Amino acid sequence: MIRFSYRTHASLAALGAALALGNAGVAAASNLTVTATGVTVDGAAPADEAAEPASAEAAPAEAGAPPQSDAGLTEIVVTATKRETNLQRTPISISVMGADELKKRNVQSLMDLADGSVPSLRISTFEARQSALTIGIRGIVPDDANQPAREQGVGVYLDGVYLGRQHGLNASLFDVQRIEVLKGPQGTLFGRNTEGGAVSMVLRQPTGEFGGRASAGVGNYGSYNGQIHLDLPAIANVSFKLDGVIQHQDPTTRNTMPGQAGFNQYHRVGGRIAARWKPVDGLSVDLAYDKSRDENTPFYSQLVTITPAALASLPKDASGKPLITWGYGRMEETDIQVPQQVSVGKAQGFTSTIRWNASDDLELRSITAWRTVSDDQWDNSGGAHRTPVWGPNVNFSRYSLATLDQRQFSQELQAVGSIGDAVEYVAGLYYFNERANDTARTPNTNRWNSTVTGYTINDPLTYQTATLARASIAFAKSYAAYGQVTVAPIEPLRLTVGGRYTRDEKDGRLYIVNGAATNFTFDQVNNRFDPLAVIAWQATPEINLYAKYATGYRAGGASSRSLTYLSFGPEQVKSYELGFKSELFNRKVRFNIAGYMMDRTDTQVDFNFFLPQPNGTVRNTLETVNAMGTTKIRGIEADLTVRPVDGLSMNLSYAYTYSKIPPARNTVQEALNATLTPPVTTPVYQTVYILYTPKNALSGSVDYDLPVSDNGTLLRFHLDANYSDPVHTFANEPTLSDKSFIVNGRLSLSDIPMGTGDQRLTLALWARNLFNEEHIYRRSAANTALGDYANYNAPRTFGVEATLAF
Template sequence: MSIVSQARLRLLAGAALIALPAVAHAAPAPAADAAAAPAEAPADTAADANGGLQDVVVTATKRETNLQKTPIAISVVDPQVMKDRHVQSLLDLADGGVPSLRIATFEARQSALTVGIRGIVPFDANQTARDQGVGVYIDGVYLGRQQGLNAALFDVERIEVLRGPQGTLFGRNTEGGAVSIVTRAPTGEFGGRVSAGVGNYGGYNGELHLNLPAIANISFKIDGLVQHQDALVKNPLPGNYGWGYYNRYGGRITALWKPVDGLSVELSYDRARDENTPFYSQLVNYNPKNLPVATLAQINANNGKLPAGMIAPLSPLVKVSGDKRMDVADIGVPQQLSVDKTDGFAATIRYKASPDIELRSITAWRGVTTDQWDNSGGAHRTVFLPNAKFSRYSLSWLHQRQFSQELQAVGSLPNLDYAAGLYYFTERAQEEAATPSTNQWNADGTGYTVLSPVVTGPITSGNQGWAPDNWFRQRGSWARARSYAAFAQATYTPEGLDMFHLTVGGRYTKDKRYGRLYLVSGAATPWEFRFDKSRFDPMVTLAVDAAQGVNLYAKYSTGYRAGGANDRSSNFGAFGPESVKAYEVGAKMDLLDHRVRLNLAGYIMDRSGTQIDFDHVDTNPFLPGTSTPNPTFNLHTEDTANAPGNSKIRGVEAELTVKPVDGLTMGASYAYTYTHIPPTPNPQDAGKLTQVFVVFTPRNAASGFVDYEMPVGGGDTKIRLHLDANYASSMYSFQNEATKTQPSFVVNGRIALTDIQLNDHGQKFTLAVWSRNLFNETHIYRRSSANAAVLGDYANFNPPRTFGVEGSVNF
């Protein structure tokens, strides 16, 4: 891998002095959010007249407000940024375009994402009875599971990244913040756009977004898309998929009915399918502890087991990759497609009861079904033993359905703006999982056999299959959750002191959860789990308009993540909620006639009850609480404990936008994040205190970009050039491993000829060439030393350079 060079660091540092983060990119005022008031957005005629930076409108307070006058640390990803960076799903934001937002795969799987903000990053929320610490929303609807978060994005108007606890207006599981995805609503006029493109690795994509003319006050909008990429690492086994593959497609239809003035009813239904394979897990070193290497004779003399204190020999077929990303795997293994299916129906009603109050109802049903097939490690995560089976195929079937109902009242009184509401959420999730081995070594490791995908005869731990009817199920669980909440928030501006704004809010939440772990290692188990807690989260913010274009604020807020149970444990081990208290100061500045925009924030967060996961291999011959023998004798389990005392999170963030001349916009953003978790008792090691870490949170992260537009020919045609660079220092990727990943420096670029007039009817064509990871930089984003005593470290690498050409027509 290429370590960040001094030249690249100087390039990034120089850009940081004069540039703006891509996420703070100025965007035209968007259409109203499905959960936002249709209040008139503040205009800035001076910015338009002088060619300065345009206003950015956000809906973080349930009403449309100017980003610079909203006392919340917010980053905005607008449609232009998504085009420039070729962002097709949330995973494409993992390169660090929003430095305080960290997105990674759970394990190596594209089928589930870990989303974190400001050091609130869960390690394993990919279960039936636990949650993330950052809420992800689409048009005001909370998404309850990690599975399905990497689905294709439908016609996004903007993505608001709300940093810091959002426990008042957004609720539970937003202790780190919220990611609010806002889509475009029907216009009622005929128009739309169509785009298509091709790229390397067999990539192609296509989109259609069509607005139909309103009929009887009803407007319709149709969205459809497809995104495809072949495998990044090839699989030597014929007829099987490689690693890093995806094929996404889906559609949505939206109807907006406005029967009378002041009343609107929006109905939408979406359905999507994401077929994918995990990223490849590579062995990056062998025998890092310099242990004596066992011979085959010693292993055979020890009944085929590895002698204590020795390391297994390495098969001559296994390649140790070091810092190099592999293009072709050395071992062929069965690898099928993981399939994520998501769908949802939403109904949003808005009624303008008077000029000063709007009533809203947001009703939504959503669901996700995931069929997981993860054979990412091959021989790179298991030792070689003569005639032993290897290559763990992690199979999982998960089905989740959720319903939510939110009622809002958003309005104004003299000197007072307020939002209040009621919220209800319920979900039921069920999962069953199996971990068969798909390959078997020969006696000396010079060859191997791929086991049949269909197993005949009685199914036992030693005769596992990966066809669904033949699974030897390692676990099965289901959980049901209900949440009730009431919230209110008001901003008071004193008469005659309109430079001061005091915001006070609070949310009361009642959480209930019940579930069962009904199957462990093929045997029925009696384990149940119940959780019943209530919680109040306050928020107080004092904002001051210190000068024209200078807004300062100080804020206190809290948030929490609900408690749950670990369905990877052998007894559905329960754990309590975690909560955070946050103190934040910030400044938002529009300077030099709207040519410079600088936003700063500093915060202190103290988190209590931090949820920590501990892996364990259970060799007990009996399942806990039963007299049933455990036929595997090496059941992989995971327990969760709450860390004692307070975990410390401290940070500073800066976002700068500069538009020195017309056509040129530059920017940079930076996030410094310090984290420390107290040593935590390991429930699997007699409560021994263990140092643990926050995952996927670099101490230093930065992003910079340059955009340049130049008119060509006549009309509105322009050449648009975009370049962005994103840096992150090394970080932990496992909560109880001191091993760190490598620093990263990823550059993306795009060149486009935009708004080519096609005819006199307003149709315009854009042609673009893009590249992600332009310099083909290679770094490890996930690394484990858990097997260092018996094999070596394994790791996952970032995607290689991708590029393509894309054309789009607006009509």
């Protein structure tokens, strides 16, 4: 067995990001208030209503603010119910991470939150491309939603706009103000595909006053980063804001083939322009256009175990040395030279948000959005490890070339109001229209020689023009009407009821299979009603208790990786939740805990098959069925934030998740068995697993701010640690990944005055995966003839950065 260890490259590193996610306790530790229109410090005005403080940190979440006072933890306001509410009095389990917390953790994209910053939120890259992310909450995790007619189980929103595909979610995010992670079904207010919850990202809007921030940094693995966020003065009641981002990292696993891309590298660029028009009091119009490009490569797939038979037959060079390396430990360079170029993801979108205060008790809103995503995938990360074939003059090394193009349009109308002090309501109409298509081909790039003692690289034309394995197109339309009412019959008690009616219309066509024209279609119409009922009791001014019932669902569809475009129906979940929220000891301690039970029916289960084809090749296909029985998911989530002394904040978050899927009937395998001679008609049941969901996950952080001068300069220290139990990474395999323990740190000298104006400079040193911990985050034992292949997490990265606010 051969051991690989991480080697620190001499190159320097990347800085900085704007993104937001986390838990409410962490947000509290940062002493911030999150509102519908901004993030404030100690009661300051929302960021998009007042000029941002001149601060070099992730202002205005924390930088530029005075050190925390002895008054205790600051109120956190969230908008999970479409209106501003105090987090501690909002009857839902929700986590919030502001811009300052993201800066402390050096989060540059959503993928950086895969370390478990929010224990109940699970994030992983799609195996073949980093631009597509698998996002799960409370055990609701999609298996392979990387297709036009498959849906995710957690809704992702950007400034109130639903993002229909997993593709593009790992691109650089712009000037993120906060992210709210809503846990549990959100079918009433957020709709389809939110059965596990929702991730709502909010960007900063124009302020109307001149100011901004610019940052730059470098780090190891040749990384660098730059950002510019510029607010322009308002002219004729119109304010503008410009954002630009660039992020780069060289590969962490070097490709030994000269001139080819390595593995786990990225180059991201993006820009955004936003305008806010306030023609009269009570009316605002927000317009925004963004465009981004993400060039990346996947993590390298490594053979970590090998069977005795495979070991005896491994290809060897003339000296008898195996040509294929195997063993545990993150590889620094590939053993097999493979052609590899970057995958390219592109995204752009336009959003119009209109708000009109029709009266003191009613606000009307319109959210109109158009977005597109395209993805060109190039994945040769398996080399000779994932789909091994060896023999004289045999082709090997599967190059997965795939494309996806998606366009969506959505329109939402909302009425948010109140009747006196006893009734609050939300009502809305929603429309969503999507078209998405994909193609895929899987040629081989390498060829063993006649003695299997070496290999050559095939002519690039043989794989760049290879026969299409599949091509499909899918269409979706969704119509919804929803409403929610909260009443207070007696002072400490609040009752909330709501519901959403949705009509989904989906259809599609698989028109190429193995290079031949086909006409496999599906056509599906589903009508759905999702109710909500909540009882909340303010037992004391410091303690809030609630009980909640809610439902949600994930839309049905069809698998474009199926040879016959087999369709499947929607799955649905019922959730029962009890919560306790408290602020104790003069607001020095905040403790929230929630327990829940979720029952999911018609669970969408994937089965993989390797089917011989008439041309002598073997085709991997994926079929999806709705499993019978009830999937049970049970869990506890807890957040503790303590601020014992001025300047010191500590947070601890924990999530326990139990899940059990009943054995699923593999009707696809039964159909294949029926074609045997003689036919086999015995029902086939298989054990299946929930993906990327640890039984126990824990995250903790410590922050200390020390004033070093009378002019507001702070020495800031941050350390966070994140633990997760092993997880299943393939639905049909009992194989588990490794447990993980990731530590991140940051040390900064913040808000150094520059000159006589409001300019302030921050200098920082950061590190992710500080102890260079190695763990397998994806593992498969599907190829029983060879052994297990796996993907390792990213190695330690570190760097320096400078940020100037003006």
